[in-house]
Amino acid sequence: MAVVGATGRMGRLALGLIEQAEDLEVHAELDSSSSLDEMDGADVVFDVTRPGVTERVVDHAIERGIATVVGTSGWSGERIDQVRGRLADEEDAPGILFMPNFSLGSVLASRFAAIAAPYFDSIEIIEAHHAGKVDSPSGTAVRTAELIGGAHLGGRPVSAPHSDQRARGQLVAGVPVHSLRMDGVLAKQDVIMGATGETLTLTHTTQSPSSYEAGILLALRAAPDARGVQVGLETLLDLGLPTA
Numbered sequence: 001m002a003v004v005g006a007t008g009r010m011g012r013l014a015l016g017l018i019e020q021a022e023d024l025e026v027h028a029e030l031d032s033s034s035s036l037d038e039m040d041g042a043d044v045v046f047d048v049t050r051p052g053v054t055e056r057v058v059d060h061a062i063e064r065g066i067a068t069v070v071g072t073s074g075w076s077g078e079r080i081d082q083v084r085g086r087l088a089d090e091e092d093a094p095g096i097l098f099m100p101n102f103s104l105g106s107v108l109a110s111r112f113a114a115i116a117a118p119y120f121d122s123i124e125i126i127e128a129h130h131a132g133k134v135d136s137p138s139g140t141a142v143r144t145a146e147l148i149g150g151a152h153l154g155g156r157p158v159s160a161p162h163s164d165q166r167a168r169g170q171l172v173a174g175v176p177v178h179s180l181r182m183d184g185v186l187a188k189q190d191v192i193m194g195a196t197g198e199t200l201t202l203t204h205t206t207q208s209p210s211s212y213e214a215g216i217l218l219a220l221r222a223a224p225d226a227r228g229v230q231v232g233l234e235t236l237l238d239l240g241l242p243t244a
Contacts, residue, residue, distance in 0.1 A: 003030065005048040007032075024217075044068070047069065051072065062090075067223040084228065095223050100232060102213075103212055105211065109144075117193070121158065125177045125189065136179035138179070140189060150173070158175050187206035188205045188206065189204050219233065
């Protein structure tokens with residue numbers, strides 16, 4: 001396993017998990033000063049870098065035929081589709097697993113939001129992360145908004161009045177997303193749905209990085225046998241829920 005972003009929070013967490021696992025082994029630890037060539041020879045690349053770096057990591061891994069687990073935010077559905085189109089032209093393409101979140105609870109909350117979305121016209125997302133998170137909105141919020149947009153009945157848009165105003169958040173798949181970056185928070189997401197006379201709020205709160213451990217290990221172990229692009233931890237789980 002080659003961990004790219006090894007000095008960051010998620011990188012350090014992954015390294016610890018790999019070192020403790022009997023069936024996994026660290027091949028290389030890459031930081032901002034490392035050459036991507038250090039990934040060569042690994043069975044799997046685990047990328048938790050920055051939006052400006054992760055595309056180069058994925059390109060290098062594809063060229064070398066190395067399966068990759070991408071935990072870096074900033075990958076929209078459109079950008080992922082570009083990777084999917086590139087792999088479609090390659091025989092025996094490696095698996096590229098885009099994981100907006102490694103928490104099972106977060107994955108379930110996003111899926112529940114997609115299930116409820118057809119029954120509500122007004123939907124907005126508020127996501128909060130620690131002050132050190134450099135990108136916004138989060139990959140989880142983007143994924144949730146895309147699932148909501150895809151699930152809306154008849155393709156009708158979510159109601160987002162005054163969306164041209166900056167205070168109304170960023171529109172993602174037609175859903176306003178509001179990002180908070182502050183001390184005292186690890187990760188939290190609220191999906192708020194409104195209809196006449198009522199609101200439904202789906203909340204997921206990450207209280208400890210340990211919530212990511214099972215998902216990281218699942219993705220690392222699944223990646224060598226995966227082919228092509230997969231998006232979301234739910235693709236590796238039998239949740240019995242509709243996909244979008």
